Amino acid sequence: MDESTSSSNNTVIDVKHLCKSFGDKQILQDISFQITKGENLVILGKSGSGKSVLIKCIIGLLPIDSGKILINNTVMNEANLSQLNEVRKAVGFLFQSGALYDSLSVMENLVFPLRRKAILKRDQLLAAEEVLKSVGLIDIADKMPSELSGGMRKRLGLARTLITKPQFIFYDEPTTGLDPITSNEISELMNSIQQQFKTTSIIITHDMACAHTTANRMLVLDEGKVLVEGSFDELSQLDNETVKAFFKI
Ligand SMILES: Nc1ncnc2c1ncn2[C@@H]1O[C@H](COP(=O)(O)OP(=O)(O)OP(=O)(O)O)[C@@H](O)[C@H]1O
Ligand SMILES: [Mg+2]
Numbered sequence: 336m337d338e339s340t341s342s343s344n345n346t347v348i349d350v351k352h353l354c355k356s357f358g359d360k361q362i363l364q365d366i367s368f369q370i371t372k373g374e375n376l377v378i379l380g381k382s383g384s385g386k387s388v389l390i391k392c393i394i395g396l397l398p399i400d401s402g403k404i405l406i407n408n409t410v411m412n413e414a415n416l417s418q419l420n421e422v423r424k425a426v427g428f429l430f431q432s433g434a435l436y437d438s439l440s441v442m443e444n445l446v447f448p449l450r451r452k453a454i455l456k457r458d459q460l461l462a463a464e465e466v467l468k469s470v471g472l473i474d475i476a477d478k479m480p481s482e483l484s485g486g487m488r489k490r491l492g493l494a495r496t497l498i499t500k501p502q503f504i505f506y507d508e509p510t511t512g513l514d515p516i517t518s519n520e521i522s523e524l525m526n527s528i529q530q531q532f533k534t535t536s537i538i539i540t541h542d543m544a545c546a547h548t549t550a551n552r553m554l555v556l557d558e559g560k561v562l563v564e565g566s567f568d569e570l571s572q573l574d575n576e577t578v579k580a581f582f583k584i
Contacts, residue, residue: 345371346405347535348393348503353402355385355392362388364559366402370537375529377538377546377567379581380556386539389556390505393537394426395419406503427501427534429492429509435480441467441491442476448499466494469531470524486517493524497532504528506538510545522548543581555581 348370355363362385370376380386391397393404395411404411406422414422436444445463454462467473470490480488489509496504509525510518522545528534529549538549546553547567555562555570557577563570571582 347372347407349405350393351403353389353392353404354400355388355397356400362559363392366561368554368561368564370535372535373529373533374551375525375536375538375549377540377550377553378556379540379546379553384556385559386556387507390507390537390539394423394505424499425502427496427499427504429489429496429504429506435488435491435495437480439480440476441472441478441480441483444480444491445494445498448495462498466497469497469528470494484517485513486520489513489521490524493528497528500532501534504534504536506536506540508540509538510540510542515544518542518545519548521545525549
């Protein structure tokens with residue numbers, strides 16, 4: 336069998352025995368997991384446990400020491416730049432800050448990622464309107480980012496990701512810094528995006544309410560290893576001090 340073939344037809348991300356260190360500091364040790372098409376996988380882990388490094392390794396932004404990473408059957412750690420770029424086009428990131436352009440309006444922020452694509456201006460505006468509707472921001476298209484609340488900025492960040500029609504969305508702490516009500520709205524929005532756009536997501540979060548709302552499956556990273564994997568309910572029952580610490584709120 337071809338080595339690059341994933342074990343299941345529905346497996347779209349397959350991480351096998353991933354090891355990553357910086358100098359003599361081992362960050363990730365023998366990490367293995369799979370993500371099925373359409374799934375939301377939540378990754379929990381305390382600060383510094385290697386969650387952001389893991390995502391960067393998956394997308395090929397950081398070289399790995401050993402193991403194998405497949406996205407859509409492309410072996411990321413063996414791919415050339417054009418293969419990497421092809422896969423990266425399918426991946427949208429939601430950064431913690433939203434990474435907005437403060438001197439551009441909401442609408443201009445949205446059209447910006449399309450500027451190099453051969454898409455007519457009119458179609459760009461239509462696409463922008465569609466995603467603004469999806470994230471509930473259609474009424475504020477002419478506002479500047481400085482006029483938006485934290486929750487609105489997250490929504491705009493998400494709209495900017497969606498306009499590129501990603502197959503995957505990697506969320507790095509999507510609700511951090513938001514009040515519980517706004518945080519819940521963003522979590523619900525993440526679920527409606529999963530349904531509407533059929534996206535597959537990795538969600539890094541410390542927010543257990545967000546995890547509860549969005550996770551189809553969860554994975555806990557500890558000391559560079561996968562400590563445990565399972566549903567929110569399964570993990571909430573576990574008698575393990577590290578896991579219990581996340582659920583003890
Ligand atoms: N480019 C780098 N060079 C050297 N060390 C790095 C580099 N990037 C990350 N690290 C180290 O790897 C470890 C994991 O970092 P990472 O950013 O993945 O943590 P994290 O789990 O995302 O934490 P947080 O929840 O605070 O965002 C940290 O000890 C960090 O200092
Ligand atoms: Mg991080």
